[in-house]
Amino acid sequence: MGQIIQKFFFIGSAEGEVRRRLADLYPKLWRFALTLTGEKSRADDLAQATALRALEHAEKYREGSSLDAWLFTMARRIWLNDMRGEAVRRGAGLVPVEDLDLAALGVDTETNIFARQVLGKVMALPDQQSATVLLVYVEGYSYREAAEILDVPVGTIMSRLAAARKAIKAASEPERSGLS
C-alpha cells in the first residue's frame, strides 16, 4: 500500500504526460479502435480498456516518444490478445463488416456524401486494412511507423494499402461521376 500511495503522490513526468494528454488524444484513440473492431460498442470498450491500461502502465511510457503511437500499439495488443477472441466467440469480429453503420455513429446526412462513401468503404476493408489506412493516410505515419504499431512487416503495410487504394478508388469513381 505504501508503494501505491507513493506512486499516487509522486508520479514521474512521463506518467504525468500520459495523464495530462490522454483526454485530448481519446477521440483519436477511439477512432483507431473503431477501425480495429469495426463496430461502435466494441470500439467504446477497446478505447476504455486501452485508456485504463495506459493509466495503469503510464510509467512505461518513454517521455518524448509519440504518445499517440504508444496508445495505438497498446490498443492493437489489447484487441488481438484480449478482446478479439471473445468477439469471435460471440459470433462477431471474424467477418469484416460490409458497411459500417454510420447512422449509429451519428454521421448524419449532412456529412458530405463522398466522405460517407469513403468511410463506409474503408471501414469495410478486411484484415486491419482500415487500421492501416487510418494510420498512414489519416494520422500521417510512415510505412515503417505503421508497421511497428501494427506489428507487421513493411511489405504487409504496402500490400494492405494497395488493396485499400483499389477499393477506395473503385468505390469513389462512380460516386464522383454521379455527383458531377
Place this chain on the structure above:
Amino acid sequence: MTRTFSDADLTAYLDGELDLASERELEVALARDPDLVGRLEALDFPRDEVKTAFDTLLDKAPPPPVRPKATPRTGQFRPLLIAASLTIGIAIGSFVSSPVNHDLTDDWKLAVANYQVLYVTETLAPDDPDPEGTEARIEAFSETLGRDLRPALNSVGLTFRRTQMLGLNGAPLVQMAYLSEGGVPFAICITRVDETDYAPRAETLIGQAAAHWVDDGIGFLVIGGADEAFVENIARDLSARL
C-alpha cells in the same frame, strides 16, 4: 531486363515511400508503358479526402474516462479508496455507449468490471489461499457488511483464490476472487446499495459476462469470462445460499 512493378510498388510510389532508385526506374517505365500508367491511375485518389472523411468521426467519440476525484475523506476506507482509484483508474458514468443504459446506481458494478478486466490467470495463480487468514478476513468482512459471506467460498465450477476489501466512494466493497477450471479469473463482489431487491440479472459489463442482484440492501455481482450461462448459474446458486 525490364523490372515489373507490383501494385504495392505503385502504392509506395504514390505515397512517396519508394526508394530513390526504384522511383527513378518506375518513372522511366511509366514514360514508356501506358498500361502501367493506367494501373497507377487506378490506385490514385486524394489522400486528404480520406483524412477529411475520418476527421468527421472525431466528434462522435464518447467522452474520455475520467479518474475518480481523490477528495479527502475521513474514515477507515480512505486508503482503500485511493488504492481502488489507482487500480480502477477510471471513473464510471462515461459509458454512455454501452449496450445497456446505466444510471448512477450501476456505478459500483462498472467500477468492478473495469477492475476485473485487468485480471489474468497469473493475477490469482501464484499463491495458495491462506485458509486461516481467509477465514479471519471473511468473518471481518461479513461483519462489516452485515451478511455472512462464508457460503461464497464454495461456488459451482470455481476455485476460491483470495478476498480483499476495496472501497468505492467511501463505501466498503468486498471482492472474492476465483479461478475457473480453465484458469479464467472470476470475481464475486458485494457492497451495500440503496436499491430495492431484485433477482439475478444477466448483463455484459465491459465485455465480460456478469450477473447481479440485490437482497435486503446488499448488492451482489458475479463477473468474469464470456460464458453468460456459467455466470448466471453461479449467480442463481449464490443468491440462494448467501
